[in-house]
Amino acid sequence: MSGFDGRDVKVLVIEDNQHARLLIRTVLQTLGVTTIREAKDGEDGLEVLKEFQADLVIADWKMEPMDGLVFVERIRRGADSPNPYLPIIMVTGYSEARLVIEARDAGVNEFLAKPISAKALVGRIVSVLDKPRAFVRCEAYFGPDRRRRQLPFSGGERRKPILGEG
């Protein structure tokens, strides 16, 4: 088959800007998604998730009082998290590399820079579906594997011990 049938999918959209919410909702509806809940910030999103078992969250970064990054951290590592593996696409006007890395480190599955296009948003959703990333748990991190590809490393050790170590 071709096409995309998302009628059984439940999506939570967390975005403080009502126009951006409408835009995302419109794209989701084109994909057949009908069960869409909306929240205005991270705190509101956590409240909604108490009684709405979302399969996917699309969250903005810059929101008040709780921004998208804190929301992701609460989902991944919070004691009260409804689902630490919940796929999260972060949508934001921030596109600087260091901020993308910050979002990745917080545990975001996919990152989508504004302005949003239907094509780009659908691309990220398909990416979450087609390339599910393993989760990593270690002392300093819990979240999707931050490496895009699992490639063996065949080179020599180039990292040098810091003075006083090793």
Added chain:
Amino acid sequence: MSGDEPEFIQPPNTLKNKVKYGPDGVDLDMLEKAEQIIANLQGNYLEWVQDDLAKLQGFYEKAMATPEGERAKVFKDLFGVAHDVKGQGGSFGYHLMTAIGNQLCRFLEGTQKTGAAELDVVKVHLDAMRLVIGQRMEGDGGKMGENLLRGLQAVVSKVAPK
């Protein structure tokens, strides 16, 4: 060996179990339809953006009326609205609004000063946004858009910290 060996977990892909789609993912017709529906919202955008322009004007006037040493909060508010303008314009075919919003954001986050010169930079960006919307300068605005952006960059380069 340290005790911090990472544990790899393959979580259940509940999302994939609920979605039906072909080997090629989403077909082009569906994407075209989504893009068309968004394009149809362009008229609404031209109304919504007026709210952002009014907010920018309001914060600009508030900053003018605030002593220079106390303007940081108003500059933060200006950044917030400029960030919204940046994030939305391109979605509705107004990429030039995104470019102007982006330039204003970069200026506001880079400057440490909140004086008259900085307020002038805000004002020229606001005027440029009004022009883009007033003249319906869609896309990158062509030659006129290019000149507009170049003019704004010249103003910024005179004021922005080197």
